[in-house]
Amino acid sequence: MSFDTLGLNPALVKAVADAGYTAATEVQTRSIPLALTGADLMVSASTGSGKTASFILPALERVLAARGDNAKRREKGVIYGPRVLVLTPTRELAMQIAKAAGIYGRHVPGLRVATVVGGVPYPAQIAALRGPLDILISTPGRLLDHLQTGKAVLENVEVLVLDEADRMLDMGFIDDITTIADHVPATRQTVMYSATFAGHVGRLAQNLLRDPQRVDVASHTDTHENIEQRLHWADNANHKNALLDHLLTEREMEQALVFTSTQRDADWLADRLADMGHAVASLHGGMPQGRRNRVLQGLRSRQLKVLVATDVAARGIDVPTISHVINYGLPMKAEDYVHRIGRTGRAGRNGLAVTLAERMDAGMIRRIQQFTTQSIPAKTIVGLEPKSPEPKMFPPRAEGRFDDRRPGGGRPSFGKAPGRGFASKPFATRDGAAPARDARSPFDRAPAGRSEGFAKAPRKAFGDKGGFKAPRARSDGYGR
DNA sequence: AAAAAAC
Incomplete structure (x- = not known):
């Protein structure tokens, strides 16, 4: 559906068009009106579904509608605080949403957007507040x-948005969120986004929302249709x-996001990859915020080809x-796998999500498949086949939607074109391991001409790699 | 046993 039928101000529709979007996504079509x-809204939408615009555009609409009030508000010399408050679990997400607000709000005269996150100096934030x-x-x-020191005023908030509410609860923010919500007028509109509304999130919704409308766009069992998933079994860390x-080093590799389980592994791996000549940096919560911002900027500007990150990303x-x-x-939780792979295949593009697993990871793989x-x-790469037999995997329990969606069995493997699924062998048994070089996939082309080890030719590295320490667990001395 | 987030 087109954006101009959603009831939005032409200034917003124009900004959306400027940004290159023509059609609204499902979550936008359903939740914006x-x-x-x-x-009040409870929205469950999968990552990459256009969620941010679905709450930023109505927020901007409200800002536009209230333009008349602003001169009055500014005159009085009183701190009014924001009209719209968005809470997010991570700092990077907050800044990304702010950026989107700037883009969609570019034709909103005098729009003021601010971020308040940890890890950055107070004075500028206090001035903005x-x-x-x-x-x-x-x-x-x-x-x-800022609330406790009286620097933040939330008594004029009209809209409260809780993004990634399930994640914020996971991170132990329940009390913080409740306290913040207590500072926001009860007459507000509250919009809550979460992958699920079961358990704690549902209870929080009950406390914070009034007669909420529900918008269910996607559940975790939905396929990322434009993301091809693959599994490679590895014998050991060396093989991985x-x-x-x-x-x-595949030709089709534009930019890669490599996930590790720990901060230490992220630094370690980024350091090794930098030695190998990759344009790489790490990103995790143990890094100073300034550097986190620079790294993300390096990724966006494409100076970086590879980002090694923890689940902060x-x-x-x-x-x-x-x-x-x-x-x-x-990842530690199957749910996080779904969020991780959602970092690719964005903006309508195709993406490839590859999981490198050792035998000890078989249990987690099973839980992911179940989830x-x-x-x-499971795939193999010519010259890099695992030497030990693959763990025996049992098929995940097929639930309603699974069968409903593909009556013939099997899942789409890449894109939506027919005949691309692996219809006859939907499960990753040893027999089901398909040849790696499958010419039907855009990611599968002729081998790069090298069968083992890391590239030796130095390429351009990115950023510093200070503070690197080899983890004790890695005594197998791979690579060199 | 991880990561995230306030100082």
Whole structure:
């Protein structure tokens, strides 16, 4: 559906068109008209579904509608605080949403958007909170800090948006969110986004929302239709490294996001890859915020080809040129796998999500397959086949939608064109391991001409790699 | 046993 039928101000429709979007996504089509009525909303939408615009556009609509009030508000010399407050779990997400607000709000005269997140100096934030403000995007901790010191005023908030509510609860923000919500007028509109509304999130919704409308666009069992998933079994860390290097030097590799399980592994792996000549940096919560910002900027500007990150990057990061997501270390929760792979295949592009697993990871692989009710097809790369037999995997329990969607059995493998699925062998048994070089996939082309180990030719490296320490667990001395 | 987030 087109944006101009959603009831949005032409200034917003124009900004959306300027940004290159023609059609609204499902979550936008369904939630924007509801949001414009002022109703409370519970929205479950998968990552990359255009979620941010679905709450930023109605927020901007409200800002536009209130333009007349602003002169009055500014005159009085009183701190009014924002009209719209958005809470997000991570700092990067907050800044990304702020950027989107700037883009969609470019034709909104005098729009003021501010972010309040941890890890950055206070004075600029305090100044921003004091000035006239339309939209405030914040992580809970720092905002609560400002509330306690009286620097943040939320008594004129009209719209409260909770993005990634399930994640914020996972991170222990329940009390912070409740306290912040207590500072916001009860007459507000509240919009809550979450992958699920079961358990704690549902209870929080009950406490914060009034007669909410529900918009269910996607569940975790839905396929990312434009993301091809693959599994490579590796004998050991050495083998995993060789597979990784192969993937990173594929011709189709535009930019890769490589996930590790720990901060230490992220630094370590980025350091090794830099030594190999990759334009790489790491990203994790243990890094100073300034450097986190620079790294993300390096990824966006495409100075970086490879980003090695912890799950801080699992949600929200929206960089359309990420062609590969590689799970070098598995996530701790199956749910996080779904968020990780959603970092590729964005803005209508195709993406490849490759999981490198050792035998000890078989349990997690099984849980992921169970969670998504899909199996991840196991593949091999010529010259890099695992020497030990693959773990025996059992098919995930097929639930309703799984069968409903593909009556013939099997899942689409890449894109939507017929005949691309692996219809006859939907499960990753040893027999089901398909040849790696499958010419039907855009990611499968002729071998790069190298069968093992890392590339030796030095290429351009990115950023510093200070503070690197080899992890004790890695005594196998791969590579060199 | 991880990561994230306030100082």
